[in-house]
Amino acid sequence: SYVLTQSPSVSVAPGQTATITCGGNNIGRRSAHWYQQKPGQAPVLVVYTDSERPSGIPERFSGSNSGNTATLTISRVEAGDEADYYCQVWDGDSDHRVFGGGTKLTVL
């Protein structure tokens, strides 16, 4: 089955840029989506189809996907961005939807 690998944690100071990666075999050939989940809350879609932002998501959130890595970039990080972030793709071989293990973003 298809596996997505994320680093468990990323730390960044306020105002800096956070980069969260999601590794998978030829993930660049798939559409990657990203979700933000704050403690005790349901996940929220922040980037879909590699780099598209849903309505209401700040421009500070951006995404890219190439080769074996999809990337979520959060510019000018704020305290309110502290959360777990999950990548997700559709595995066409199995028709399963797959989540990465999640990355905890800490704002120092």
Added chain:
Amino acid sequence: QVQLVESGGGVVQPGRSLRLSCAASGITFSSYAMHWVRQAPGKGLEWVAVISYDGDKKYYADSVKGRFTISRDNSKNTLYGQMNSLRIEDTAVYYCAKDRSDAGYSAFDIWGQGTMVIVSS
């Protein structure tokens, strides 16, 4: 107001059954695929199942295949999840989520608040 509201969770003994429901409002429910996603305490997200907009296609994670049945009633704007032969490891918050597409190949753009299922003797 766009909203998904899950219900049906609770405490259940191993081997028993439970039926989850997800009521949708503010969306054209019959036009979109729907998913169940779960999250065990302190763990990450795990996709469980998807059903296409018309109920014709259904796919399941290996961990629940044969024990979980996803269904929908478009006349009632409601998604269901029938959980049988429950195991301790099924303990989780269960979320329903709307897909951006009709077949279920896109992102999950709307999520419910979740319903907790605890499997314990």
